[in-house]
Amino acid sequence: MSNIFLIGATGGIGSRLGPMLVAAGHTVTGLHRKPEQADVLQGKGIEPYQGDLMAMTAADFTEATKGHDIIVFSAGAAGSGPDRTTAIDGRGPVKLLEAARANGISRLYLVSAFMDARRDKPQKEGFEHYIKNKRQADNAVAASDLDWVIVRPGTLVSEDGDGRVNAGLAIPYGTVARGNVAAALACLIETPEIKREIIELTDGDTPVGDAVRSFIR
Numbered sequence: 001m002s003n004i005f006l007i008g009a010t011g012g013i014g015s016r017l018g019p020m021l022v023a024a025g026h027t028v029t030g031l032h033r034k035p036e037q038a039d040v041l042q043g044k045g046i047e048p049y050q051g052d053l054m055a056m057t058a059a060d061f062t063e064a065t066k067g068h069d070i071i072v073f074s075a076g077a078a079g080s081g082p083d084r085t086t087a088i089d090g091r092g093p094v095k096l097l098e099a100a101r102a103n104g105i106s107r108l109y110l111v112s113a114f115m116d117a118r119r120d121k122p123q124k125e126g127f128e129h130y131i132k133n134k135r136q137a138d139n140a141v142a143a144s145d146l147d148w149v150i151v152r153p154g155t156l157v158s159e160d161g162d163g164r165v166n167a168g169l170a171i172p173y174g175t176v177a178r179g180n181v182a183a184a185l186a187c188l189i190e191t192p193e194i195k196r197e198i199i200e201l202t203d204g205d206t207p208v209g210d211a212v213r214s215f216i217r
């Protein structure tokens with residue numbers, strides 16, 4: 001069983017993923033920024049760690065992630081402005097990379113975004129900046145020597161999902177339930193032989209376990 005540090009533990013994906021990991025027998029520490037979120041995390045069997053991604057440095061993350069085997073990054077600025085997008089979606093994973101290296105943590109799971117998202121729709125302000133930052137974080141992680149996995153979900157919907165997805169190296173764009181993304185991440189974490197992969201993910205017809213295991217080479 002692993003010690004997992006979950007960034008974005010209170011988010012739509014993270015709040016579903018944390019309990020899945022605990023149920024699988026892992027020890028999970030969840031980053032949260034508001035004091036009142038500590039009780040909620042503890043109630044789910046997750047050890048709370050308070051900190052703000054904007055303010056935390058790579059050295060702070062090195063301290064926070066000491067003793068962990070796996071880092072999961074599922075935080076996001078959620079359209080709260082370009083500076084926050086740069087700091088959270090762009091620089092956040094890079095700080096975690098540094099912390100992973102400093103602590104000898106080899107496994108990093110990054111929730112990125114589907115690069116083709118919304119190409120056929122009028123772009124919302126800041127969206128191109130968001131995609132650019134997601135791409136830059138992916139570039140840094142993919143260039144590292146860690147055993148990383150990058151998951152690029154389509155547009156997220158706030159549902160638990162039916163456990164059926166489409167996962168592939170290059171698939172048609174679509175939506176995906178946050179619960180299905182969490183289930184795919186949980187399954188990836190149970191399958192450490194899947195590494196150094198970028199996986200596109202939408203809702204689909206394949207049971208999530210089968211879809212994930214199709215990446216075993």
Ligand SMILES: NC(=O)c1ccc[n+]([C@@H]2O[C@H](COP(=O)([O-])OP(=O)(O)OC[C@H]3O[C@@H](n4cnc5c(N)ncnc54)[C@H](OP(=O)(O)O)[C@@H]3O)[C@@H](O)[C@H]2O)c1
Binds near residue numbers: 111157
């Ligand atoms: N929205 C989409 O359609 C879409 C599509 C593809 C990929 N994604 C990506 O999927 C990931 C997860 O999405 P989601 O919907 O689960 O996210 P979400 O519900 O918006 O949650 C974001 C998480 O990040 C945390 N966070 C934000 N700013 C923080 C800070 N300064 N310090 C510490 N934690 C902070 C939030 O904490 P609080 O609880 O304190 O807010 C929350 O736990 C994100 O990386 C997002 O970019 C989104």
